[in-house]
Amino acid sequence: MEAAAHIVIVEDDAKISALLGDYMEAAGYRTSRILDGAQAVAALREHGADVVLLDLNLPGLDGLEVCRAVRGFSQAPIIMLTARVDEVDRLLGLDAGADDYVCKPFSPREVVARVRAQLRRASGALAQQAVTPLFSVDRERMRILLSGTALSLTPVEFRILAELIGHPDRVYSRQQLLDVAHEDQRDISDRTVDSHVKNIRRKLAAKPVAADCLQSVYGVGYRFELPLC
Numbered sequence: 001m002e003a004a005a006h007i008v009i010v011e012d013d014a015k016i017s018a019l020l021g022d023y024m025e026a027a028g029y030r031t032s033r034i035l036d037g038a039q040a041v042a043a044l045r046e047h048g049a050d051v052v053l054l055d056l057n058l059p060g061l062d063g064l065e066v067c068r069a070v071r072g073f074s075q076a077p078i079i080m081l082t083a084r085v086d087e088v089d090r091l092l093g094l095d096a097g098a099d100d101y102v103c104k105p106f107s108p109r110e111v112v113a114r115v116r117a118q119l120r121r122a123s124g125a126l127a128q129q130a131v132t133p134l135f136s137v138d139r140e141r142m143r144i145l146l147s148g149t150a151l152s153l154t155p156v157e158f159r160i161l162a163e164l165i166g167h168p169d170r171v172y173s174r175q176q177l178l179d180v181a182h183e184d185q186r187d188i189s190d191r192t193v194d195s196h197v198k199n200i201r202r203k204l205a206a207k208p209v210a211a212d213c214l215q216s217v218y219g220v221g222y223r224f225e226l227p228l229c
Helices: 014-026 037-047 063-071 087-095 108-123 155-166 174-181 192-204
Strands: 006-010 030-034 051-055 078-082 100-103 135-138 143-146 171-173 214-217 221-224
Touching: 006 014, 006 037, 014 030, 014 108, 030 037, 037 051, 037 063, 051 063, 051 108, 063 078, 063 087, 078 108, 087 171, 087 174, 100 108, 135 155, 143 155, 155 174, 155 192, 155 221, 171 174, 174 192, 174 221, 192 214, 192 221
Parallel strands: 006 030, 006 051, 051 078, 078 100
Antiparallel strands: 135 143, 171 221, 214 221
16 A cells, blocks of 8 residues: 655644644645754654645744755755745745745645645656657757647747746746746846746647646746646
8 A cells, every 4th residue: 555645744833733734634644743943854854755834934943944954955845834925935935945835824725735736746647647748848959849849939938948847836936937048147027037938828829738838826936737638
């Protein structure tokens, strides 16, 4: 019998921690609950996790510090939990290595769904939904094939789309995509990304099955979702 996924909940509010734990266990996952940032880093280093639910405001090390520390030794998906909805906080969290964000107050069912999505992505199940790959990325020739047909992409569009395809369901901030798109680190407004994404969406729309792959994440940036086909 396959072992249940291990979800580590790092949250100093005991009621929220217990609520999340109850919902995760009802969904069939194993849980560990940690109230302190420094303890979380030590426990994750020793025991690992399949997904980490990480509060932003923690005693000791805060959530961003924990996230950066964990990224030094683990690629386990990290979902940040926060009441701070300012875009700067969101971007900082993603730049620290978080994979997703949930803002308080939240629905525990939504958090379970986010955890399930991260587990699918981490296991590679999303990439195996199609019998034959819908997308094929050829980095040497800088081209992306959609159902066997090359998309007409600029170099910047190629770099953005290739990065997103390579990490389905991961949320990218505009700044992260700018870093991918412009290797010379020119000072360009992050709103430039919106223009590039608009052009990529127009080109994907030529194939209806791929029309909705590029999803906006309000206040943060974008994620790529492989279609169910």
